[in-house]
Amino acid sequence: MTEHQTEQTDRQAEQQTEQQTEQQAGRRPQGDDQGTRRGRHRESMLTVLLALGANLGIAVAKTAAALITGSASMAAEAAHSVADTFNEVLLMVGLRRSGRPADRRHPLGYGKERYIWTLLVAVAIFGMGALFAFYQGVQTLLGHRGGEADPLAGYAVLAVSFVLEAISLRQAWRQVRGDARDEGLPVRTHIRRTDDPTSVSVLLEDSAALAGLTLAFAGLGLHQLTGSAAWDGVGSILIGVLLTAVALVLGRINLNLLVGNQADPRLVRDVRAHLGRAPEIEWVVDIVTMTFGADRVLVCARLDFRDALTSADVERACVRMAQELRERHEEIDEVFLEPVPRDDPELRHRVIARYGRVAPPPSSS
Incomplete structure (x- = not known):
């Protein structure tokens, strides 16, 4: 399978995931x-x-x-x-x-x-x-x-x-x-x-x-x-x-x-889909979550930002996206967003070692 075909398959899978996570996220409690x-x-x-x-x-x-x-x-x-x-x-x-x-x-x-x-x-x-x-x-x-x-x-x-x-x-x-x-x-x-x-x-x-x-x-x-x-x-x-x-x-x-459990898989999918839809994001490279208390979740995401953005654009985008994630999921306490190049070989190796594959790209809108 060519790299182009792989990207198309990954995008289709991501679109299905987004639809599922939107439905699941709608059921989750919001508020204080x-x-x-x-x-x-x-x-x-x-x-x-x-x-x-x-x-x-x-x-x-x-x-x-x-x-x-x-x-x-x-x-x-x-x-x-x-x-x-x-x-x-x-x-x-x-x-x-x-x-x-x-x-x-x-x-x-x-x-x-x-x-x-x-x-x-x-x-x-x-x-x-x-x-x-x-x-x-x-x-x-x-x-x-x-x-x-x-x-x-x-x-x-x-x-x-x-x-x-x-x-x-x-x-x-x-x-x-x-x-x-x-x-x-x-x-x-x-x-x-x-x-x-x-x-x-x-x-x-x-x-x-x-x-x-x-x-x-x-x-x-x-x-x-x-x-x-x-x-x-x-x-x-x-x-x-x-x-x-x-x-x-x-x-x-x-x-x-x-030891450190991953957060609810539905939350992880929704976080990935939401970050992937951000206009500043080219690729969601990696997401790591961990529960560190009752209703308390730590989210770390490595993101490939669009090359045309300035450093100030990236900073403002990180602050906005972190706030959006906390508003969408009340259990998210801490959010760390790291700008990375998606083609870095060492990072790619670490992600594949953890999940068996690289995170799919965000769906095009």
């Missing part, structure tokens, strides 16, 4: 970005506070029931709730510390600190919850636990815990579903792409809590029906498996955010 961030911050804080109150009360009740019944499943669930209570405290610390404004030592702010604390939550879920559940289950299967105490107290605590966890889950689900709706994404896709893992953490914790309560109830019931403590031990081990899965999902989400 600071107000939106404050609203989401308050919603996240409410979700965490509600989960904290529920988990604290549940942890006390489960611990008492575990001591009364001698059940390994109940002990595992008590450790689960203690871990969840500790986790909500960590999430609150992360929310508060990540909201601090930028300063000289941290010019992009403290947004990524939220991911550190949420990663610690994942570690705590596994270390405090899953490992203890595995230990209790193995001990029971080896015959070191499993008394015949009346499980009535355990059933009562599990029932009350189920109601409280359901209330907390409802709030977390309402926030996650609302955020997904604002982004125009399915809930599953939003969870995978989110740059604010706080509400997702609570949602996964509460979902695991309800599943764990079901397993604990089954362990208690089968122990009572069969007289074999092995069922109680199996229930405890399954709770450990459940908590390990939640810890791995949360860990992966936060690890990607800490």
Whole structure:
């Protein structure tokens, strides 16, 4: 294929991309970005506070029931709730510390600190919850636990815990579903792409809590029906498996955010299309984006400006385009635009190494 044919193909692809991104951009929320961030911050804080109150009360009740019944499943669930209570405290610390404004030592702010604390939550879920559940289950299967105490107290605590966890889950689900709706994404896709893992953490914790309560109830019931403590031990081990899965999902989400995720692909496409339509731009050479906090995106673009422009024209164009991008997408915080020649071999090599191809040219108007 000749270079001319390649350019024509690339231009057609870019025109299709522009049409798609215009439709997607129309769905994205506009308005006061600071107000939106404050609203989401308050919603996240409410979700965490509600989960904290529920988990604290549940942890006390489960611990008492575990001591009364001698059940390994109940002990595992008590450790689960203690871990969840500790986790909500960590999430609150992360929310508060990540909201601090930028300063000289941290010019992009403290947004990524939220991911550190949420990663610690994942570690705590596994270390405090899953490992203890595995230990209790193995001990029971080896015959070191499993008394015949009346499980009535355990059933009562599990029932009350189920109601409280359901209330907390409802709030977390309402926030996650609302955020997904604002982004125009399915809930599953939003969870995978989110740059604010706080509400997702609570949602996964509460979902695991309800599943764990079901397993604990089954362990208690089968122990009572069969007289074999092995069922109680199996229930405890399954709770450990459940908590390990939640810890791995949360860990992966936060690890990607800490390493530095690309912004929403729809935003990247719209930024490329908008810059390509600017009258001063000959070619959009490269775009690099990164999320560095909840609803905060860094955009770096290398642009080949038209040769007839003066340096003053380029400066004014950069200021205007940066402002336009912030107005189009409230989550864009910082914009860096770099004038470059598109035929520079070293730059071309770096772009191909990253994306496998050079960015297509802007469509002609």
